[in-house]
Amino acid sequence: MEGDLVVNRRVTVPAAELHERFSRASGPGGQGVNTTDSRVELSFDVARSPALPEDLRERALERLAGRLVDGVVTVVASEHRAQLRNRAAAAQRLTELLAAAVAPDPPKRRPTRPTRGSQRRRLEGKRARGDVKRLRRSTDD
Secondary structure, three states: OOOOEEOOOOOEEOHHHEEEEEEOOOOOOHHHHHOOOOEEEEEEEOOOOOOOOHHHHHHHHHHOOOOOEOOEEEEEEOOOOOHHHHHHHHHHHHHHHHHHHHOOOOOOOOOOOOOHHHHHHHHHHHHHHHHHHHHHOOOOO
16 A cells, blocks of 8 residues: 555544455456456455544444454455555545544534424314315215
């Protein structure tokens, strides 16, 4: 890996903590598809990384629980034919994944009451609809 991954202001993952693995990508690609290792797997040990502060590590472990294998998250990129472009795509994908995992929770919704005007309009609409249905009824019983 060339450089560190900057996730946000508090988190920068050093390149030494990232592990890259290369393999052959599947799918079309002509003669080079069976000879070039262009598929990239980029792994990061979330559980044991000193780059993550303790509070952010707990949040990331909780949010990424379904994607972790022994505390390690892995992203794969194989959409490009060039290994270099797949490496950049994998790094971008991991950065976005970690940024979403350590982001703070959105503020809680403060419940509000419907306004008096909206209540009045709703009831008038219901009354008008009831009048339409009442006028459609047959009167010869």
